[in-house]
Amino acid sequence: MSLNVSLTPELEEYVASKVDGGTYKSASEVVRDGLRLLQAADESKAEWAAGARARIEHGWQEAQNGQLVDGPAAMERIKSRMEATLKGRSKKRA
Numbered sequence: 001m002s003l004n005v006s007l008t009p010e011l012e013e014y015v016a017s018k019v020d021g022g023t024y025k026s027a028s029e030v031v032r033d034g035l036r037l038l039q040a041a042d043e044s045k046a047e048w049a050a051g052a053r054a055r056i057e058h059g060w061q062e063a064q065n066g067q068l069v070d071g072p073a074a075m076e077r078i079k080s081r082m083e084a085t086l087k088g089r090s091k092k093r094a
Helices: 009-020 027-064 071-093
Strands: none
Touching: 009 027
């Protein structure tokens, strides 16, 4: 299958720089690689959205069953975990 695609001058220049720089052998390779990356990003977003919907549904079911968490207590746990994470990062840098 062959397609003709119109690009902005900036994108044409970018594609040409990839070919001229030796990263790709042709403009078609640049476009195919870009489309593969776009496809992977779309799939990743779809997986994230499906996971988010599942987590929301799980939380909704817990709430319906009366398995609720005290807001201030939950925020304290989150704050503690964040502080521990930050301390761990600062120790790695030292």
